[in-house]
Amino acid sequence: MKLLIGQIAHETNTFSNVKTEKESFELWGWDTGECVITKNRNVRNYVGGMIDRAEELGFEIVPTFATFAYPAGVITTETYQALKEELISRIAAESRYDAIVLSLHGAGVTEVAEDLEGDLLKEIRSVIGYEIPIIVTLDLHANLTQTMVDEADAILGNNLYPHTDSYEIGMEAVGLAQSIVQKQLKPSMYLRTLPLIIPTSTTNLSPAKDVNERCREWEQNGSLIDCTFYHGFPYTNIAQIGVSVLVTTDNQPDLAKKAAEDVASYIWERKEDFYTKHPLPKEAIAQALQHNGFPVVLNETSDNPGGGTPGDGTFLLRALLEKKPEKAAFGFIYDPEVVEKAFQAGVGSSIEVQLGGKTDNLHGEPIPLKAYVKCLTDGRFIQSSPMGKGAQVNLGRSVRLVSGGVDIIVCSVKSQTLDEQIFLLHGIDVKEYKIIGLKSSQHFRAGFEPISSKIITVDSPGLTTLDFTTFLYSNLKTDVYPLKPVTQTVL
Numbered sequence: 001m002k003l004l005i006g007q008i009a010h011e012t013n014t015f016s017n018v019k020t021e022k023e024s025f026e027l028w029g030w031d032t033g034e035c036v037i038t039k040n041r042n043v044r045n046y047v048g049g050m051i052d053r054a055e056e057l058g059f060e061i062v063p064t065f066a067t068f069a070y071p072a073g074v075i076t077t078e079t080y081q082a083l084k085e086e087l088i089s090r091i092a093a094e095s096r097y098d099a100i101v102l103s104l105h106g107a108g109v110t111e112v113a114e115d116l117e118g119d120l121l122k123e124i125r126s127v128i129g130y131e132i133p134i135i136v137t138l139d140l141h142a143n144l145t146q147t148m149v150d151e152a153d154a155i156l157g158n159n160l161y162p163h164t165d166s167y168e169i170g171m172e173a174v175g176l177a178q179s180i181v182q183k184q185l186k187p188s189m190y191l192r193t194l195p196l197i198i199p200t201s202t203t204n205l206s207p208a209k210d211v212n213e214r215c216r217e218w219e220q221n222g223s224l225i226d227c228t229f230y231h232g233f234p235y236t237n238i239a240q241i242g243v244s245v246l247v248t249t250d251n252q253p254d255l256a257k258k259a260a261e262d263v264a265s266y267i268w269e270r271k272e273d274f275y276t277k278h279p280l281p282k283e284a285i286a287q288a289l290q291h292n293g294f295p296v297v298l299n300e301t302s303d304n305p306g307g308g309t310p311g312d313g314t315f316l317l318r319a320l321l322e323k324k325p326e327k328a329a330f331g332f333i334y335d336p337e338v339v340e341k342a343f344q345a346g347v348g349s350s351i352e353v354q355l356g357g358k359t360d361n362l363h364g365e366p367i368p369l370k371a372y373v374k375c376l377t378d379g380r381f382i383q384s385s386p387m388g389k390g391a392q393v394n395l396g397r398s399v400r401l402v403s404g405g406v407d408i409i410v411c412s413v414k415s416q417t418l419d420e421q422i423f424l425l426h427g428i429d430v431k432e433y434k435i436i437g438l439k440s441s442q443h444f445r446a447g448f449e450p451i452s453s454k455i456i457t458v459d460s461p462g463l464t465t466l467d468f469t470t471f472l473y474s475n476l477k478t479d480v481y482p483l484k485p486v487t488q489t490v491l
Contacts, residue, residue, distance in 0.1 A: 001059045001181060002097040003174065005036070005050050006090075007066035008083050008120065011141060012109035013235040013308025015463055015471055016073035017360055022082055024069040027413065032090065036063035043390040046103040046137045049170025057178065062097060064090040068105075070414060071308035080110040084123060092127050099133045099177040100124070103170065106142020106157070107233035114238040118147030125151055133180045135173045139163070141233040144191055144244045153180055154187040154248055157228045159212055161203045162446035164386045176225070187225065190256035192264040193244040195480045197234035198274040199466040200301065200441040204449070207273040214266050215245075218259040223250050227259055229267065235307055235464060239477040243267060271481065278459040278466060281319035285435070289325060293453030294434045297444070302462030303363050304416055304441040310334065311414035312356040313363030315460040316437050321367065324404045329430065330437040331423050332398070332409035339412045342373045342399040349373050351401075355410070363462050371401035371408065377425050379411055385419035385447035393421070400426040407433075416440040419447030 010020060022030075031039055040047040041055075047066055054061050065087045069075075075083075091100065108116030121134065133153040138144070140158035148155065154176050156169050179185035201208040208231070215227035225248040232242040245267070247260040278301070279287060288296035303313030311334035320328055338353045345351045350372055357366035379395035396412030409426050417438040420430045430436050431451055438444055441457075441464060449455065459466050468483060479486050 001178065002062065003054050003059045003177060004062045004064055004091060004094060004097050004100045005047065005102070006064040006087050006100070007047050007068065007103035008087060009068035009103060009105040009139070010075060010108045010116070011071040011105055011139065011233055011308065012074055012107060013071055013463055014074055014109055014237045015235055016308045018310065019073045020069055020075045020079060022079045024072060025067045025079070025083070028068055028070065029066070031066045032086070033063055036066045037061065040066070043388065044167040044386065045388050045391065046166045046170040049167035050101050050103070050174050053171035053174040057174070062094055071306060073308065075108065075110040075116070077111045080112065080116070084120060088124060088127055091124060097132070098181045099135065101135045101173050101177055103137050106138035106144060106148070106230070107236065109236055109238060115145045115147055118145045118151065121148060121151035133177060135177045135180070137169050137173050138230070140231055142230050143232050143236065143238070143241045144193065144230055144246060145240060146191060149189050149191045149246070155189065155246060156226055157230055157246070159203065159215070159228060161201065161208065161231065162387045162443045164446050166387070185225070186251040187248050188251050188253045188256050189246060189248045190253060190260045191244060191246050192260035193240070194242060194264055194268060195478055195486045196243045196268070196271055197241060197468060197480055197483070198231060198243060198271070199276070201231060201274055202442045202445055204445065207270045210270065211263065211267055214263050218247070218263065221255065223252050223255060224259060225249060227263060229263060234468060235471070237471070237473055237475050239475055241476070242480055275482065278457045280460055281316045281458050284456045284458040285319055285323050285325065287456055288435050288454070291454050295430050295436045295452055296434065296454045296456060297448050297452045298435060298437045298456050298458050299441070299444055300437065300439045300458050300460070301441045302458070302460045302465040303439050304464040305334070305414045305439060306416035306443055307441060307464035309463040310359030310363060311439055312359050313439070313462055314356040314367050315364045316458055317356065317408065318364060318367050320406050320435070320437055321404055324406065325435055326405060327433045328405070328435040328437070329407040329423065329428050329433050330409065331417055331428070332411045334414035335410050336396065336412040338410050339397050339399050342401065342410070343376055343397060345373055347373055347376055369403055371403040374400040374402050374407070375426055379413065379425070381421040381425050383419060384421055387418060387443060387446040395422065398426070400428070416443060418443055420451065
């Protein structure tokens with residue numbers, strides 16, 4: 001069996017003022033051919049799962065094109081065109097293959113298409129037709145559309161957040177491709193959308209955990225292939241956003257609809273349970289200091305680069321510097337300008353800088369800072385988090401500064417913090433610190449829950465704040481809860 005694999009992934013925060021250009025994708029890899037395999041083999045991500053399972057089954061793998069960019073603003077027209085041409089031209093150049101398996105995201109937005117994934121799949125179909133099956137993996141935060149469902153033979157998404165199951169989803173996608181090609185399976189999908197947006201909600205805890213359990217109960221039916229609760233990506237001003245349920249059966253459309261309707265009704269009944277009030281930075285620090293154990297992790301959810309924020313927000317860091325708690329570390333803030341000054345000054349020197357707050361006015365003003373340069377690094381390490389374990393990470397030249405007793409890591413590439421590796425790289429053992437500040441909404445939990453005494457989510461102004469009322473949703477085609485009261489539950 002001959003299998004084509006590829007990837008184009010982007011989670012677009014349309015409220016960001018930073019458009020996504022081709023360079024944003026190239027920063028993390030514009031990979032073609034054998035490079036796709038060598039870079040992802042044995043890595044716990046979607047593509048890694050696809051490769052490992054296909055090799056295990058003895059399939060011929062044809063790697064086409066794989067890239068992703070860190071979440072940011074709308075993808076430019078030129079960039080989207082380059083992405084499409086790279087992938088589709090490589091698909092068109094192949095012949096006599098049995099299936100295509102693609103790692104997409106589900107929340108991609110371009111200047112010319114609100115539904116990147118649906119538009120991309122339609123263009124691929126215009127080239128290859130509808131005889132060759134296409135199996136797609138999506139992120140749990142996909143804003144699913146009927147176009148995606150219509151153009152793919154099967155769609156699989158994460159069940160877990162943090163996304164520690166991406167590798168398994170990639171493996172499952174290859175297994176589905178095999179079953180479809182061998183005529184052992186005829187997928188029938190039913191998509192149920194809800195006029196609902198929810199905050200980032202870990203599946204380790206209720207209510208998201210309970211919804212997943214509801215899906216698992218349905219999957220006990222032998223004819224039901226998959227039931228997935230998609231949380232949706234709320235930070236985007238497009239016509240259709242929000243929660244959805246996608247159910248896939250083996251040629252039983254009525255069963256697919258019944259299961260999707262049941263899970264969707266359950267989500268709607270539990271919707272209020274998703275909304276929790278979180279403390280501001282000063283409140284969170286006070287709570288951390290009152291806690292006996294350590295480390296206490298303070299995650300700044302409102303400036304989560306994994307959701308399209310600039311990563312240079314200063315609200316939490318400023319509060320830490322003002323409080324001057326003993327044994328506190330912040331890892332990390334994005335500011336290549338400060339990194340450059342630290343490298344010029346060298347280890348052991350003192351520098352005066354304006355730290356952070358350079359991208360926009362939403363995430364806090366720059367911090368006037370006099371700091372000691374403790375160490376300099378290349379920002380490279382191997383990811384240890386169960387989410388994406390084994391991936392090679394490059395955050396660019398990075399520096400550890402010390403000011404007022406607070407250790408501050410500053411990097412040249414923006415990213416959320418997924419595990420303790422960026423701290424270890426700079427000589428910081430997080431288990432020896434009382435407070436660890438970082439930028440992430442939920443993904444950090446995979447790496448930090450096993451080693452932390454307490455986690456406190458910190459919310460403040462930002463592009464990924466949990467207060468949706470701070471955004472202007474001007475393009476919605478219907479009312480969405482909690483922005484407006486909603487009684488109608490069908491889109």
